[in-house]
Amino acid sequence: MDLKQLIHSQFDDLSKSQKKVATHILDFPRQVALSSAQEMGEAIGVSETTVIRFCYSLEFSGYTELQKAIREQLLSPESSLSAYQQAKVELQQQPHFFAQVMEQDRAAIAETAKGIEEADYDLAVERLSQARKVHVLGLRSSFAAANWLSYTLGLVRSEVQLIRPETEDVIQTLSEMDSGSVLIVISFHRYLKETVKIAELAKEQGCFVIGISDSQLAPIHAASDVLFPIYSPNKSTLDATASLFSFMNALAAGLVVKEKEAFGQRQEKYRALDSDYLFIEGAGKK
Incomplete structure (x- = not known):
């Protein structure tokens, strides 16, 4: 070991x-x-x-x-944009560069799956299903993932909110959290103090906290009821992106299956709304 x-x-x-x-x-x-x-x-x-x-x-x-x-x-070169670039330059010297990059992503997804405890996953899906309201937090390099996850969960269930400290009163949001709330926190190296502090305050409010990070020992560990480690060969959200989105998709999929009937009803209401004016069809072939 x-x-x-x-x-x-x-x-x-x-x-x-x-x-x-x-x-x-x-x-x-x-x-x-x-x-x-x-x-x-x-x-x-x-x-x-x-x-x-x-x-x-x-x-x-x-x-x-x-x-x-x-x-x-442990004293391998630490992750940086230059290290990321160098790793990809080395791959470029081999045939089928894009396939090599995608193969690395596939391997990282497989490693991530090995590190996920099924009992923790089942508990997370259960709490997401039962929650009165779900909050999602991810700042800076984690924002895109948090935005995608909040949007996707919002298609599956109601009352999903993306926390945006730059445009909302976070203290007000935290004050409304309780034991019926779930907070999903996405935090990768370099870990932001603001993210950790919000997770800690949410925990104090009785909120169930789901952590997603690059290490079981990441700073959000102490505030998380369950913590899911996302494998990456380096401490970088660039190399962790494929694994991160794959796991988030698995969370959403678990919720769809758990709430199959409610999700179906939600989709029926969605389709019944006259929203044609919002969309445009692609040009067909002549």
Whole structure:
């Protein structure tokens, strides 16, 4: 088991302080590899003893062995637009470039599917079905996905709202949330503090929070009732896009099946509305 998998498997059993150590290691492996246990503890506000105990909890002989594992397993080049570009340039040197890119997406979707707990998925669909109102939040690079998901869920059920802090009073929106509400939060590296804070406040209101992110240890972990990790070879929404939209489609599909009768009735009302003036037919072949 590699270091990332080891931390993920042990994370829920760690103390609150040790969880801070685990998260810091995954987010800043290079910094940890170059720092002493004391320096690392000071950087995240825990004691050196806590750092050492964390090492023991993962069955390392000490901090030095942990650093060795970090150097060997985690110090790959960090994601960036240039790294994304370089990866695609390498693919371009092979035949059928577009097919190679799409094959990478297919593999990422398969990896994402492996990481989804079916019980969590079923619970998320159930809560989306029973909720009085569903809210969807995703900012900056996650906005397009949040916009698509809110639109799609809105075709399946009523009372779906996309949260837009730039055009609405978010505090007012949060004040109306309760145990009958569901908030879907999409948050990818680099994680925005505003997204995390809104999720935390929603949780305090009794809202059921569904997190979608690139790691089980992402900052929205603490505020999420269920968290779905989306696989990406890099910490980038560019490489995660195919997997993210595929999973969101699976959420919508689950809700359609769950609410089959209500969805059918909703579509009948939709089709009965005289809306021809809104659309134009494509030109036919002569």
